[in-house]
Amino acid sequence: MKLLASAVFAAVIVGAGPAPAQVGPLGPPGLPASRFPAPARLVAPIISDRWANEDQRERAGEAQRVMDFLHVKPGMVVADIGAGNGYYAVRLSRRVGPTGRVLAQDVVPAYLAELRQRVVQEGLANVTIGLGDPHDPRLPPQSVDLALLVHMYHEIQQPFGEMENLLPALRPGARVAIIDTTRATQFHGTPSALLDCELQAVGYRRVDTLPMENGTEYLAVFEPPAVAPAPETIRPCTP
Numbered sequence: 001m002k003l004l005a006s007a008v009f010a011a012v013i014v015g016a017g018p019a020p021a022q023v024g025p026l027g028p029p030g031l032p033a034s035r036f037p038a039p040a041r042l043v044a045p046i047i048s049d050r051w052a053n054e055d056q057r058e059r060a061g062e063a064q065r066v067m068d069f070l071h072v073k074p075g076m077v078v079a080d081i082g083a084g085n086g087y088y089a090v091r092l093s094r095r096v097g098p099t100g101r102v103l104a105q106d107v108v109p110a111y112l113a114e115l116r117q118r119v120v121q122e123g124l125a126n127v128t129i130g131l132g133d134p135h136d137p138r139l140p141p142q143s144v145d146l147a148l149l150v151h152m153y154h155e156i157q158q159p160f161g162e163m164e165n166l167l168p169a170l171r172p173g174a175r176v177a178i179i180d181t182t183r184a185t186q187f188h189g190t191p192s193a194l195l196d197c198e199l200q201a202v203g204y205r206r207v208d209t210l211p212m213e214n215g216t217e218y219l220a221v222f223e224p225p226a227v228a229p230a231p232e233t234i235r236p237c238t239p
């Protein structure tokens with residue numbers, strides 16, 4: 001009984017404390033999801049804030065290899081779209097340094113709250129955390145040199161909206177890099193030809209590729225279009 005009473009008291013004290021601040025979007029809304037066609041393939045559910053065990057990825061040198069390939073340098077602004085638990089965000093933060101910035105973005109507020117704790121604990125002053133919509137990354141206009149989407153493209157509910165609404169955030173010369181496996185989308189991958197077709201539908205052009213992990217995983221680099229297509233002209237792709 002005494003235990004229960006102290007538990008109730010503790011709960012009241014905890015409940016009376018200030019609510020943790022919510023993470024909000026970093027930029028204005030873009031076009032609504034309703035203007036874009038639905039993808040003509042399945043979308044994988046969000047099931048985790050990470051792709052794989054962080055220590056194993058670190059031992060394999062994944063982020064170093066990817067950042068070298070993408071020429072990530074001090075002073076750059078990199079958007080980590082679908083940042084999850086921050087495997088890339090913390091390493092990007094060290095690479096871009098105090099003159100650069102990482103915009104670590106996700107659509108799950110609980111993941112972002114944990115990521116914010118991690119960023120504070122690790123003292124990463126150049127990481128800004130932002131909430132996106134499933135069809136819109138909600139990033140600041142003209143802010144990004146490189147957008148990185150790692151093991152998350154297949155989870156985007158409205159991929160055409162996401163990729164089109166990303167365009168205003170890209171600075172001149174910015175690139176978009178997507179890492180995924182070659183599995184079907186419902187199994188948390190995106191076959192390479194399907195990715196090309198969906199990105200081309202929004203005007204992007206693939207300019208580089210890095211095969212990873214025994215050919216079952218790849219990194220694809222895209223150049224954005226100079227002019228965004230009208231959403232109504234976008235035709236979905238079949239796998």
Ligand SMILES: C[S@@+](CC[C@H](N)C(=O)[O-])C[C@H]1O[C@@H](n2cnc3c(N)ncnc32)[C@H](O)[C@@H]1O
Pocket residue numbers: 046048049050051052081082083084085086087088105106107108111132133134135136137149150151152155156157162
């Ligand atoms: C498998 S985790 C990968 C996390 C991290 N990129 C990594 O490599 O470990 C996929 C992440 O993408 C996020 N996500 C799914 N759809 C999204 C969207 N439309 N915009 C931003 N993030 C999204 C999920 O919430 C989840 O955190």
